[in-house]
Amino acid sequence: MASPAPLPPAEADPGARLVLAEHLLACESAVACARAVVEWLARRHGAPAACLGPGDGAAASVCLASEGLTVAQQASLTRAWDAPGSPLAAFRTRPGARGLAADALEGAVMPGGFFAVPLGRSGAPAAALLVVGLPGPTVPEDVAWVASSAGPLLARQLASDARGPRRPEPDRLLRRVINAVSDPVLLTDTEGTLLFANGRAEGLLVAGPDASPGRMRAVELNQRLFRETLAQGGTAVHRREVPLVDPLEGMDLLFELVTTPVLAPDGPSVVVSVLRNLTDLGRATQALGESYRQLRATEREARSERHRLDRVLDSVADPIILTDPAGGMVMMNDPAERLFALPREEGPSGEAHLRRVRANDALFASFLANLLGPVNAGVSRWKSQLTLDDPSTGAPVPMEAMANKVLGDGGELTGIVTVFHDRTEVLERARLLERVKEVSSELEARVQSATAELAEQNELLRRQAIQLEQASAAKSQFLANMSHEFRTPLNAILGYTNMLLQGVSGEMTPPQRRNLTRIDSNGRHLLEVINEILDITRIEAGRMPLHLSDFGIPELLQEVMAEMDPIIARSKLTVETQLDEGLPGVWSDRQKVKQIVLNLLSNALKFTHEGGVHVAVEYQNATGTVAISVKDTGIGIDVSNQEKIFEDFQQVDSSPTRAYGGTGLGLSICRRLAAMLGGRVSLLSAPGQGSTFTLHFPRRARRT
Ligand code: ADP
Numbered sequence: 116m117a118s119p120a121p122l123p124p125a126e127a128d129p130g131a132r133l134v135l136a137e138h139l140l141a142c143e144s145a146v147a148c149a150r151a152v153v154e155w156l157a158r159r160h161g162a163p164a165a166c167l168g169p170g171d172g173a174a175a176s177v178c179l180a181s182e183g184l185t186v187a188q189q190a191s192l193t194r195a196w197d198a199p200g201s202p203l204a205a206f207r208t209r210p211g212a213r214g215l216a217a218d219a220l221e222g223a224v225m226p227g228g229f230f231a232v233p234l235g236r237s238g239a240p241a242a243a244l245l246v247v248g249l250p251g252p253t254v255p256e257d258v259a260w261v262a263s264s265a266g267p268l269l270a271r272q273l274a275s276d277a278r279g280p281r282r283p284e285p286d287r288l289l290r291r292v293i294n295a296v297s298d299p300v301l302l303t304d305t306e307g308t309l310l311f312a313n314g315r316a317e318g319l320l321v322a323g324p325d326a327s328p329g330r331m332r333a334v335e336l337n338q339r340l341f342r343e344t345l346a347q348g349g350t351a352v353h354r355r356e357v358p359l360v361d362p363l364e365g366m367d368l369l370f371e372l373v374t375t376p377v378l379a380p381d382g383p384s385v386v387v388s389v390l391r392n393l394t395d396l397g398r399a400t401q402a403l404g405e406s407y408r409q410l411r412a413t414e415r416e417a418r419s420e421r422h423r424l425d426r427v428l429d430s431v432a433d434p435i436i437l438t439d440p441a442g443g444m445v446m447m448n449d450p451a452e453r454l455f456a457l458p459r460e461e462g463p464s465g466e467a468h469l470r471r472v473r474a475n476d477a478l479f480a481s482f483l484a485n486l487l488g489p490v491n492a493g494v495s496r497w498k499s500q501l502t503l504d505d506p507s508t509g510a511p512v513p514m515e516a517m518a519n520k521v522l523g524d525g526g527e528l529t530g531i532v533t534v535f536h537d538r539t540e541v542l543e544r545a546r547l548l549e550r551v552k553e554v555s556s557e558l559e560a561r562v563q564s565a566t567a568e569l570a571e572q573n574e575l576l577r578r579q580a581i582q583l584e585q586a587s588a589a590k591s592q593f594l595a596n597m598s599h600e601f602r603t604p605l606n607a608i609l610g611y612t613n614m615l616l617q618g619v620s621g622e623m624t625p626p627q628r629r630n631l632t633r634i635d636s637n638g639r640h641l642l643e644v645i646n647e648i649l650d651i652t653r654i655e656a657g658r659m660p661l662h663l664s665d666f667g668i669p670e671l672l673q674e675v676m677a678e679m680d681p682i683i684a685r686s687k688l689t690v691e692t693q694l695d696e697g698l699p700g701v702w703s704d705r706q707k708v709k710q711i712v713l714n715l716l717s718n719a720l721k722f723t724h725e726g727g728v729h730v731a732v733e734y735q736n737a738t739g740t741v742a743i744s745v746k747d748t749g750i751g752i753d754v755s756n757q758e759k760i761f762e763d764f765q766q767v768d769s770s771p772t773r774a775y776g777g778t779g780l781g782l783s784i785c786r787r788l789a790a791m792l793g794g795r796v797s798l799l800s801a802p803g804q805g806s807t808f809t810l811h812f813p814r815r816a817r818r819t
Pocket of ligand 1: 720
């Protein structure tokens with residue numbers, strides 16, 4: 116179907132009428148003619164217009180073309196044109212254009228009044244009626260011109276249409292088709308002036324006078340953006356993106372603009388633009404990109420997780436193997452590789468190595484078969500002991516294998532993790548423990564026999580001790596008896612010797628006197644020894660009882676000094692005493708205290724050649740102890756002898772040629788007596804620097 120050339124703009128007067136006339140001549144149907152006329156007038160005068168004509172066959176009149184009128188208004192017009200006696204029906208037979216008031220028609224179809232112009236051949240009834248919404252009273256020139264020029268043409272077309280079937284008016288059809296397109300479609304001139312827009316495009320780029328300011332602004336912005344984008348295109352088909360705004364919701368939209376210039380040989384060039392909404396596509400692309408990024412991140416994470424898992428597995432000293440549900444090895448750590456993986460390099464021992472690895476693999480497979488078998492379908496872990504071979508050395512490696520099923524979210528088997536634990540150490544420890552038990556039971560037997568032996572020895576010793584005790588008692592008894600037996604005749608000897616020396620039996624010669632003096636001195640020494648032995652035996656036999664009484668130390672010391680006075684006088688030593696102020700009275704055995712002090716003082720005088728002897732008494736309140744010390748400036752005693760001299764018959768110099776007399780029993784008696792008092796004798800001494808012997812005893816003795 117040939118299309119008429121596009122209509123020129125209404126301002127293109129005076130050629131406009133010529134163009135319309137050419138256009139009308141090119142029209143192939145009455146509808147096309149009517150449309151050309153209506154559009155031309157409507158555009159030229161900005162007024163609504165319609166062209167009414169006969170319907171198909173016996174049908175009532177139809178609106179062949181209209182501009183600026185609703186379907187209802189068109190229907191009102193056709194009804195009025197068909198209704199006999201109506202103001203419009205009169206025009207069927209009456210030539211000439213005429214203005215009518217708005218209320219001439221029912222429903223005020225043309226609110227400002229209108230002109231009705233009958234169209235047809237002169238002298239014949241009107242074939243069609245042209246209605247133009249312009250106020251009267253003078254018929255506009257264009258309307259009159261159209262009626263005279265287009266009327267006959269239209270009548271001819273109507274007559275020819277009546278002969279053949281009326282085809283739809285192509286322009287209208289095209290408009291309907293374009294309007295039905297869901298993408299915005301526009302027809303513009305090359306400058307971007309809008310010639311036609313379908314509904315979608317109007318929504319974006321057209322705003323009526325009653326549109327809201329917001330919509331106005333959005334439409335203006337869209338028009339500007341559209342024109343700018345359009346200006347970038349050339350004469351060829353062009354695609355680019357154009358960002359627009361949704362005038363209703365204010366949302367950003369993204370369109371792809373495809374422009375196709377249409378170069379008409381007989382008219383001005385126009386541009387067909389089709390906009391494709393990419394907003395959703397953009398969003399989808401963005402979402403896809405985001406998903407892809409997330410996928411990559413997850414993949415990276417999974418890779419690093421796997422890496423970390425590898426590192427963790429490798430850091431475990433025990434071999435670990437991950438197998439798939441069929442038992443195929445998926446992953447293993449280094450210790451497992453050493454046992455189950457084939458060697459990377461072939462060595463001289465490659466053959467044996469290979470054989471051992473295969474044997475290990477076979478053992479592992481049969482171990483897993485237990486867990487994977489139908490018998491153990493409900494079992495999640497399996498433990499067993501295997502003896503593998505060390506592939507490098509061939510040494511047996513006792514292992515405990517523990518396999519765990521790994522289940523997926525749906526409870527399906529996804530893999531099996533098997534951890535091996537080397538039992539060599541455990542077995543070695545068990546062996547050692549067994550050995551320790553053996554040794555300890557041996558030891559126990561030995562201890563038992565030694566204990567029995569010891570008990571026997573103890574019994575023996577106990578009996579010997581009893582025997583010794585009995586022997587000691589017998590000895591003490593013997594010594595006590597013997598001392599007594601010795602002392603009686605000895606005292607008689609000393610008595611007679613003394614009498615002889617005093618001249619009872621007459622005067623003696625000097626040699627006789629000298630010899631008698633020696634008898635006297637030796638006899639006295641012997642008596643001293645016997646007395647001391649007697650003391651010791653009495654103490655040991657428990658026959659020296661304690662006689663406790665209250666006494667004062669100063670008085671006791673005076674007595675001692677008085678008794679020692681002749682010896683002190685002979686010694687030419689200075690002897691001093693020093694007593695603490697306010698010494699308390701003492702409850703103890705006075706005789707024994709005196710005997711000890713006498714002994715210490717006589718030793719001090721014996722072993723001191725020059726200087727003096729200092730006797731001091733102190734009372735230590737905190738301990739309730741009295742300390743009587745005898746300090747001399749004598750020969751002193753070497754540390755090595757300081758213990759020994761307290762034992763029976765022990766002297767520093769015990770040689771037959773010794774310089775000092777004595778029995779070696781004095782200090783041992785002192786020690787025993789001090790113990791009886793609940794005290795002790797201490798010594799501080801150094802050779803050549805004198806000695807200090809101190810008796811410590813409690814102020815109040817306790818009877819034992
Ligand atoms: P003795 O009868 O020999 O004096 P003692 O038991 O009293 O027996 O003394 C033992 C020995 O201790 C003495 O032989 C002497 O070697 C030494 N001794 C005792 N007192 C003193 C002292 N004050 N200075 C040096 N040596 C002493």
